[in-house]
Amino acid sequence: MFTEEMFQRALAQPRLRQPVPASAGGNRSEPVRVLQEHELQAMTKQWFVDFDRKVEFYATLGVDIAWMVDWAKKYWWSWLVRDMSLNDELYTPDLRYKDPTTFGRTMVGLEDFVTYNFAYFDAIPDWRYDPLPDQTYIDIAPDGEIRLVIRYLGSGHWDGPLKVYPYDTAAPSIAGTGAFVQCAAIDRYHFNADGLMYEGETLFDAFDATQSSGLLPGPGSWQFKALLRAAGLAVAARKRISQSPMK
16 A cells, blocks of 8 residues: 555655766757756655645635645656556556657557656666656646646666667667766646546657767757758658659
């Protein structure tokens, strides 16, 4: 059974492999200060305080969404400690989810959702998620459906290949350079009447993620400009072919 003590232990549990750099540059246009683990832990702890206050405010308006606090704690705990035993309390079995690594596809089913998430953990073993204060939005539709949007930081050392859809042993992957990355992402969750997530999506800046890891060249480099020129030539060639008269 999930308890507040379990949640508090997870809040205090370090995950990041040391040392963590003071800034993350890679091939970004400029380096960005890295939030250290104690800062991430304090930020997440404050997020839950603020989220609880937000839910309490909705109660003053006659909207009871107190279950969302418990859901958020179980959700965050499960991914931090890599324990999926509470999945039936968080998601529907036919959960539908999208991510930039699905390339427009929608994964269906809880098993595929877990496999997708562990693709990140396999590539970035010390990966942790930390929600950003004041960047969480609750939407209540006229039919009563609850939707949640959260902006957060993902942090960790990208050591191994990141598998993309369908995330199995034959799936293509994005190489890991071993660099420490800390990038922002946005998640969108839709809940059914039972308080279970039935649909969701993750969005992040792929340029930021791959340039900060050093995998993609920086925006001002000749290599990056060459990649864009090559892409432009390919597009021009396709246009010429599509516009050529039929023989």
